[in-house]
Amino acid sequence: MPKASAPTLDAANAAPPLPSTYEEAMAELERLVARLESGDLPLDQLLSGYQRGAALLQHCREKLQAVEDQIKVLDDGVLKPWKSA
Numbered sequence: 001m002p003k004a005s006a007p008t009l010d011a012a013n014a015a016p017p018l019p020s021t022y023e024e025a026m027a028e029l030e031r032l033v034a035r036l037e038s039g040d041l042p043l044d045q046l047l048s049g050y051q052r053g054a055a056l057l058q059h060c061r062e063k064l065q066a067v068e069d070q071i072k073v074l075d076d077g078v079l080k081p082w083k084s085a
Contacts, residue, residue: 018055022063029056 019025032053035041041049 015052015055018059022060025056025060025063029053029060032056 019028032049036046036049036053
């Protein structure tokens with residue numbers, strides 16, 4: 001008798017892809033935080049919203065780190081203080 005395979009996520013349960021830009025991710029995160037803080041979401045939506053928010057936050061941090069790494073390369077590996085004009 002064949003073994004049962006592990007359950008797979010269907011399209012309805014799969015998380016939507018992360019935004020391609022930092023700005024889009026921040027905008028979605030801000031909207032999500034507003035919905036979470038409203039107190040109008042049922043518990044299951046609060047949990048999924050929190051999980052999505054954590055993923056968006058990590059995505060934003062990675063985007064910022066990538067930019068910081070590029071700046072270090074441009075400045076010969078030395079992170080210099082930002083000087084506004």
